[in-house]
Amino acid sequence: MEEQSNAAAARTGRAALTTMVDLHRATGRAVHLSVLEGRDVLVVESLTGRTTPPAPPQTGERLPAHATAAGKAMLAHYPAEWLALYLERPLERVGPQTIASIADMHRDLEDVRAHGTAWDHQESGAGACAVAAAIRRADGLPLGALSISGFFGALAGTRSASALRDAAECLNGRIRADPRLIHL
Structure with missing residues (x-):
């Protein structure tokens, strides 16, 4: 697994800020940029929304x-061998709806690949909902993920997912066009 250094994460965050601000203005929701470090997601940039879920x-x-x-969103785009290693350890429950079954996780990741977005419906915490899209290198491996969050039941699925996919594609293009960021 490739881990981004703090400096690389900071450069990615700066490159993403304009896109994040535009997405924040369009949706009024909290917007986050995250990277994968080990088995965790690290939030590297965050903009608070007009209505913000608990915690x-x-x-x-x-x-x-x-x-x-x-x-x-990121896990769905790693090679199968890497994902198998990730899924060797138990999936800890964090929120009331956290997926803890390997089979259910595989189905969820297939859905992410098919639709381009990943959802969190109270998986990371009670009352919270989020939708995310991967930011990927030209070879398809994820650099990070852009997400928006809101209260469970209040985050409009189709509109939010569409705005997020458009923002992620814009950010993908910007990152791939900037030679300093292409190999993060």
Whole structure:
């Protein structure tokens, strides 16, 4: 597994800030940029929304990747061999709906690959919902994930997912076009 250094994560965060601000303005929701470090998602940038769920992710916070939309968005794009190693250890329950079954996780990650977005429906905590899309290198491996969060039941699925996919594609293009960021 490739882990980003803190400096690389900071560069990715700076490159993403404009896209994050645009997404924040369009949705009014909290927007986050996360990277994968070990088995955790590390939030490297965060903008608070007009309505924020209880205990929203904060910059510097770590959460188990399998229990977050951002983590699942990234996990879905790693090679099968790497994912098998990740799933060797038990999937810890974090929220009331955390996926703890390997078979259920595989189904969820297939859905992420098919639709381009990952969802967290109270998996990372009670009352919270998030949708995320991977930020990927030209070879398809994830650099990080962009996500928006809100209260469970209030995050409009289709509109939020569409806005997020558009923002992630914009950010993917910007990162791939900037030679300093292409190999993060």
